[in-house]
Amino acid sequence: MLLKVNHVYKSYGNKRVLFDNNLEVDHGEIHGLVGKNGAGKTTLVKIISGVLTDYEGDVLFNDKNINHLSVIERQQEGIYVVPQHAAIIPEFSIAENIFLGTWPRDRLGQVNWKELYENAAKALAEYGLSYDPAMKGKKLSLVEQRKLNIVRALFSKAKLVILDEPTTALSAEERDSLFDFIEELRKEGTSFILISHYLEEILKLCDTITVNRDGQCYTGYKKGEVDEETLSTLIVGKNIELSSRPEEERMKNKEPLLVCENISGKGMQGISFKAGKGEVLGLVGFPGSGARELARALSGLHPVSAGRIKLNGSEIPTPKNPAQAVRQRIIYVSYDRHKEGVVQLLSIKKNISLSILESSLKRMFGFIDERQEDKNAREYFEKLNILAASVNEAVGQLSGGNQQKVVLSKALSCQPEVLILDEPTVGIDVKSREEILALIHELTKVRGLSVLYLTNDYNELLRIADRLLFFDRGKVVTERANLNLTTDEVIRIRDEAKEGEAS
Ligand SMILES: Nc1ncnc2c1ncn2[C@@H]1O[C@H](COP(=O)(O)OP(=O)(O)OP(=O)(O)O)[C@@H](O)[C@H]1O
Ligand SMILES: [Mg+2]
Structure with a gap:
């Protein structure tokens, strides 16, 4: 056995997180670790990698107890973690980032830069990444950073x-x-622990699966023994109901709320469309197609050079910054919560009320109405089932998925008219995902807000969207009502739009 976790217990203060956890990973095994947001997956990983040292129980690697080893020593033994949140050093080059801590040195201890850059180029090529090894880390997008982290682990x-x-x-x-x-790497004997909320990929890839529920490990589920439904039941502890938007809702003729005419700017070549009151519009397109550019432009995060926006029948100026967009009740939820989402050190309550401080929470004399702030935060805290002791807990102490829920709460409490959601369920567990979809449905129905929805998960998109807009070359090239569409068709239409470009 390569890794053994024996009777591990862990508490943060008096909050017990892990209770008698046991699991084993064999050589060349891909081991899935699943569980609800806040179940303790990242905590367990931090114990295995040595980031957390104050735990009870034993971690054995190659039959050797490694409890006393530090993170670096465990890395030298061969344990490597690609963390939940991309960890790269912005000012270092890509090459320096890939081989962080293991830079090749000559006999005098000098870094061999030539070798470093050559090795980096090789590593990148092998993974099919075409970045310049000398480029600064900070120039990479979130996805690129994540890939770089993975490459780094694999080549260490x-x-x-x-x-x-x-x-x-x-x-x-x-x-x-x-x-x-x-x-590929598994064939060469490398083992993996894979944490994911996408059960489909867990079931496809993993030989053995461990479910973490209420701090306890239920381990040893073998490939082929469980299906997606069983697994989600194991994770949640009971059956979950899939939320779906009723067809009559999708068919309804909705009066226009947001009208965009010829929006142009970097990556946008005259985007025109209408979004109805209470309508959920799915935006589909490859990176650079204009879909995300539009989403960010409407939110004041991407410059607009021409075009008109009408909201509720009257023209509004194109927002120059997010604050202006918020005042116009256009709210954006970024897929990159670490850059644009939450302030780690502030409490859940403060984070939720951050963007409404200017408006409803400020009384006439400029004080913040504490009671209102509390009530408001509590409403979403409960609606989205944020797992924390109270709204006063710092966001940095929450699990990844629960932080994402705070980001959503923050957006919803601004009382948006237009809500722009960019990968809103990233890192969200199977049950919470359904709750969020149901909440979006409810909000469009009750409050009549328009939603623009971006996601790579077309399955999710088809369950919530009324209509899909397909983007390419900075324009809307096709649109489809979401009636009897399948994910394969979405991919086909998207690819056809792209192929049209070549001819
Ligand atoms: N530094 C900390 N201080 C206090 N509590 C913490 C700290 N880090 C994590 N926790 C708590 O420990 C519990 C488990 O968190 P963990 O991050 O391991 O969950 P997770 O299973 O990885 O969830 P997710 O799927 O959302 O990433 C959560 O209740 C979380 O709030
Ligand atoms: Mg986690």
């Missing part, structure tokens, strides 16, 4: 690579290429 000669939600925000194609890569 790890025996056990732990991937904490590696595929969030990756496209289906990028996912497949990552999985091929994992399979």
Whole structure:
């Protein structure tokens, strides 16, 4: 056995997180670790990798107890973690980032830069990444950073690579290429622990699965023994109901709320469309197609050079910054919560009320109405089932998925008229995903807000969207009502739109 976790217990203060956890990973095994947001997956991983040292129980690697070893020492033994949140050093080059801590040195201890850059180029090429090894890390997008982290783990000669939600925000194609890569390395004997909320990929890839529920490990489920439904029941502890938007809702003729005419700017070549009151519009397109550019432009995060926006029948100026967009009640939820989502050190309550401080929470004299702030935060805290002791807990102490829920709460409490959701369920567990979809449905129905929805998960998109807009070359090229559409058809229409470009 390569890894053994024996009777591990862990508490944060008096909050017990892990209770008698046991699991084993064999040589060349891909081991899935699943569980609800806040179940303790990342905590367990931190114990295995040595980031957390104050736990009870034993971690054995190659039959040796490694409890006393530090993170670096465990890395030298061959344990490597790709963390949930991309960890790269912005000012370092890509090459320096890939081989962080293991830069090749000559006999005098000087870094051999030539070798470093050559090795980096080789590593990147092998993974099919075409970045310049000399480019600064900070120039990479979120997805690129994530890939770089994975490459880094894979080329550090790890025996056990732990991937904490590696595929969030990756496209289906990028996912497949990552999985091929994992399979290759597994054949050479590398073992993996894979954490993911996408049960489909867990079931496809993993030989053995461990479910973490209420701090306890239920381990040893073998490939082929469980299906998606059983697995989600194991995770949640009971059956979950899939939320779906009723067909009559999708068919309804909705009066226009948001009208965009010829929006142009970088990556946008005259985007025109209407979004109805209470309508959920899915935006589909490859990166650079204009879909995300539009989403960010409407939110004041991407410059607009021409075009008109009408809201409720009257023209509004194109927002120059997010604050202006918020005042116009256009709210954006970014897929990159670490850059644009939450302030880690502030409490849940403060985070939720951050963007409404200017408006409803401020009384006439400029004080913040504490009671209102509390009430408001509590409403979403409860609606989205955020797992924390109270609304006063710091966001940085929450699990990844629960932080994402805070981001959503923050957006919803601004009382948006237009809500722009960019991968809103990234890192969200199976049950919470259904709750969020149901909440979006409810909000469009009751409050009549328009939703623009971006996601790589077309399955999810088809369950919530009324209509899909397909983007290419900075324009809307096709639109489809979401009636009897399948994910394969969405992919086909998207690819056809792209092919039209070549001819
Ligand atoms: N530094 C910390 N201080 C206090 N509590 C913490 C800290 N880090 C995590 N926790 C708590 O430990 C519990 C488990 O968190 P963990 O991050 O392991 O969950 P997870 O299973 O990885 O969830 P997710 O799927 O959302 O990433 C959560 O209740 C979380 O709030
Ligand atoms: Mg986690």
